[in-house]
Amino acid sequence: MASGAKPVVSFLGPVASYSHQAVRQVFPEDNWDLRPVATIDDVFDQVQDREVLAGVVPFENSTNGSVVFTLDNLADRDGRYEDITVDGEIFVDVHHCLVGRKNPHPLLEDNTDSGTRTPTATDPSPSKPKSKPLSSLRHIKRLYSHPQAFGQCNAFISTYLKGVEIFEASSTSKAAEIVSADRTGTWAAISNELAANLHGLDTLGKSIEDREDNTTRFLIIGTNPSIPEDWHLAKQSIAKSGSKSLVSFTVPHTSPGALEDVLSCFKEFNLNLTSINSRPSLLAPFQYIFFVEFEGHKYDDPDGRVKGALDKISRVAGSWRWLGSWERYR
């Protein structure tokens, strides 16, 4: 890194992705160079190789669940990422917009739709969309987005965009980019507001997602202790609410009760578990690497409970790794 240059944080691109929104919440652009990369693997590679000081990767969505690509990199089966630790988390509320070009010839009756759909045999109690279009959608012929976003906006699409042809894009921000190239004015994308602004598109609908509480959690990864204190500063205004740690472990396959033995370490030291995930260990079929998050901090552990639990895990697990501890701001 050139002396005097801003430190770099890489994130899963493209520009205007939800990951980009996450990075902007915590890493001020005055102090940091925000770098979009193509894959989650690239974020891990650049952090491990010290090309960047930090990385931001999606970890789980409150509707769709865990992001297995991130878990698989944290599993680090090849020892490629041995210096990487998790140093923080960022929550981003997912609000989808419908973006495109406004209808140049809206009809009076276009916005009188009640938002109520007719029950059918396959959908006897159709859900009502929680928001209405901001302007007429009669001209829309094509809809672009990431497959997950279609699933998250089901009620809006089946109420206001019936019969529109669906096209899958690799990301919601890519969908907005595709639509920005349309010259017919009849294409639209489900995307976020940042992408709409970036591509000069009109917002035709806001918060069109089915669920209000659609949130994605991102992890900040680094090669501890290289992360400077200044990204903590950006969060000073948010109330701290305890701390959290992440560990991974395998269990000796021949020993019955081995998984319970590791899990009971947390109970023994009165540490509250907040998540459990598992992925194939790839050592043998149907053996797993487990990921456990718990409340507590390895380096802020006045009564030694975290140390006690980790010491015991090191004795009963097959292999294990402390992946990081961080402050919670939510």
Next chain:
Amino acid sequence: MASGAKPVVSFLGPVASYSHQAVRQVFPEDNWDLRPVATIDDVFDQVQDREVLAGVVPFENSTNGSVVFTLDNLADRDGRYEDITVDGEIFVDVHHCLVGRKNPHPLLEDNTDSGTRTPTATDPSPSKPKSKPLSSLRHIKRLYSHPQAFGQCNAFISTYLKGVEIFEASSTSKAAEIVSADRTGTWAAISNELAANLHGLDTLGKSIEDREDNTTRFLIIGTNPSIPEDWHLAKQSIAKSGSKSLVSFTVPHTSPGALEDVLSCFKEFNLNLTSINSRPSLLAPFQYIFFVEFEGHKYDDPDGRVKGALDKISRVAGSWRWLGSWERYR
């Protein structure tokens, strides 16, 4: 169901899918009508509605992990599948083939490739494919398969099919169907042998997957106790090796240590855990429904350990459900 007609078992199609292979292992076609359906949801719907007597759904792959569509149906957040139980499991070893049309003009030097690739900056230690092509592949211009299959045959593709254009299909058997319609003889699919036979294609490579131990586990679902004994008979020749049960549960969110409290029920009654999964509960962000498999059978429980654990879980879990118990044959 018409009297005298064979009972029906539905599975995730199309015909010749790995699910089809799983069904054939346990449900003899002499006694059962094997029905392919379009989605995992369809299997659950048909079983719940008693249109079929049993269903077979993929549950986890030893390389790719859990099948979230199956977990989400077992979570049964809407109470749609309240009568469904898990009544058995089937293991299918995944062996991918390269299928297409033989090269009508093979050259002498075509099969002298050592299978060793040149190390590059992005791939410093390329893995060697574990099998060689059965005939020349110089004529292949297009390769069709399911995205997961491409990932599982990485070494073979990058060694023997360099520069071939990749096309994604919705399943490996669909890929074989697409290739069967090719009139140029230059398309190939990664598929299974059953699909190749069905579509009259040549086998150009066998067991082309990177890992030998790629196995998918399927679950047999039914509306207990409607499953007759005769599907057990089909497995009489396989040694029984104990039994297994599956439960799902949520934990009271306001109570710290609640997850440990449920998990410790298994340890207290000396029941060995074999898997843990979690999915979003969709009740509130970052609350989960957990799935635990353990060794033991609800209805073959001489020392009352399973009953003891389930009784205790019913007291400490937020909500919970016994999803089934079955004999193991592996």
